[in-house]
Amino acid sequence: MVCKIIAHRGFSSRYPENTLLAFKKAVEFGCDGIELDVHLTRDQEVVICHDESIDRTSNGHGLIKDLTLAQLKQYRFDKGYDSKDPFELVDIQIPTLSELLEWLKTKNLEVNIEIKNNIFSYPGIVEKVLNLVTTYGVEDRTIISSFNHYTIQEVKKQMRNMKCGFLTETTQLDPGRYCYDYQVECYHPDFQTLIPQVVESCRDHQIELNVWTVNQANQMKALAALPVHRIITNEVALAKQIL
DSSP: OOEEEEEEETTTTTTTTTTTHHHHHHEEEEEEEEEEEEEEEETTOEEEEESBBBBBTTTSBBBBBGHHHHHTTTTOTTTOOOTSSSOSSSSOSSSHHHHHHHHOOOOOEEEEEEOSSSSSTTTTTTHHHHHHHHHHHHHGEEEEEOOHHHHHHHHHHHHHHOOOEEESSSSSSSHHHHHHHHHEEEEEBBGGGGOOOHHHHHHTTOEEEEEEESSHHHHHHHHTTTTTEEEEESSSHHHHHEE
16 A cells, blocks of 8 residues: 655645645645645635634734635735745735635645634534535545544535545544444544554554654654555655655
């Protein structure tokens, strides 16, 4: 089995996370897919950002749910990135999921869309995300994941054949059985929780194992030796070299 390289928020160790620039650079360095996070704006647009607030990643301030798309587009989302690896000031605004999928549809890439609604519920976000995925015709290379497992249940109710993943940062008991029982195809654990019993459980129930966030060469080598389907990493170039 070939272990795929999924760029965590794009090539986020070198370029501003969850921006089109980071996604495009990840492709240049040879990733197999990208991972991203989505929220809803005040005017109900699906946008890509990790945090509920824009304070950490932009030169703006506030919660995404309280700001319109037009307001969010005024800001640069390159906070914290210096000139060690300089980049032009393009593609560093907050992207909409629509903009990302418009770019992605012509690329041979997988996309892992994490729905970030475990703090704010964002009513309607599941339907909006699924509508966009089907509009751009990328259903067959999309995984929907969430730490909110009720959200994954909602995805399955609306689109039974959409590939989904249960995200977790703790060691789950028999996760393969858990995923199988809820007809969820993938298990997405923190790599540090990946004990042999977890690997065996997923293998026994034919559940795809996609681990995050793997950034060290020795970690990549160890995981590639296991039946791990995807490594989600900030270090795309290193992963390409190792794997």
